[in-house]
Amino acid sequence: MHNVLSRFTEDGLQEFGKWLQAGAPGALPAELLSDSSFAERLPGDREIAQTQFADRYEFGVGLVALLSDLDAQIVSFDRGLWSWLAAFYFEQLCPIGPDGKRNLRKEYVYLLTDARTNYRHLVRTPWFLVKTHGERCRFLLIGRKEELAAPLSRQSYLLDQLAARQFVITSPSLIGAAARLYSDARTGQPTRGAGAKGSGSPRRLALIANQLSLTYDIHGMPVDQLMKILPEEFGARWR
Template structure:
């Protein structure tokens, strides 16, 4: 199918479906909206995409980058109509039905709200593409999960724009928090309860804010930044 984008009426029609589906989980998906001239328009660039499954956010990110690469990244960041249309196109992937019923999450999970919104990173397809865009390497902590969920680690990193603007931060995160034995982040580093030495949820953001008052974090290598973080971040293992 050729990629299209929802107009405001199309977004509202999709929102209405989400609301109905929360109350009646077996509500049929309105696939007809995808090619409706009333609710959508073709993108200026001719882009064809396939109905397919994604085993991980990484697969989704790589596929979307390949297909949408003809569009400027800066334009994609603000294109609510396109990302919301893609949510409906891949709705079986991001909101899978179990025994014919779907568990529909908050609207911002499927309806993209651009970067001015505090929820921009919550959109499941956008966040996959965005992580690949800003962190083409050292991204296994953020892209190896299922496309139908947003894990706590990814959410805590991406919502803090001051972190993602530091060039070395993704390599630092990978070296500090990746547990080679479990192939995931170390246990407890995103727990909302008691503060844990070197954790991601509390201590890492605080330490970065402290360091940026004295150092130009934009110019530091991963080795330099890890050294400045201090011993508590070397004891997580």
């Protein structure tokens, strides 16, 4: 499928929401993506193709390229755009399974709702991470080889824990530290146990970082220096 990059109007957002609430039955109604009542084209009439992405990092790279000439500050909070893109890529975000049903998740992962849940949106989040951190964020957007037949359909617990805190997910030094702690240096994949909740976990990293920021400029600190001031709980078990 080819289409012209667009954003939902208010009516389009409502109709997409109704379709999701009905269980996303069958194929997305084609008119939602292109009918002027529901969608308005972005300037430039740039064509968008239904590319199949191998993982969420590749998806993020593609989105950054697609939106490269738009103002990132404005784009970042455009509900109509991100929701339209979720509708366009819906068969990758929520495919119909062998049983003929979709494994539909919370509405806000498809329909951008508000700032509190923006980090859970399945299209905006990979764009934001790649736009902000480039290749350094790859470990947050790929799964282990044995995971997910539909790689765009959900994000990891590791990413959920880090992205829930804006000061973490926007910080190059903290993302660099997280990459060292929770990804395999050889494969770039998240390590087993990276989604743990206890000592040395991503949740603890966010908490400790918040405490350290009262004394240190951790966001302007080189990753090597930040690693040295982390407590022992982030020691041998993770490194």
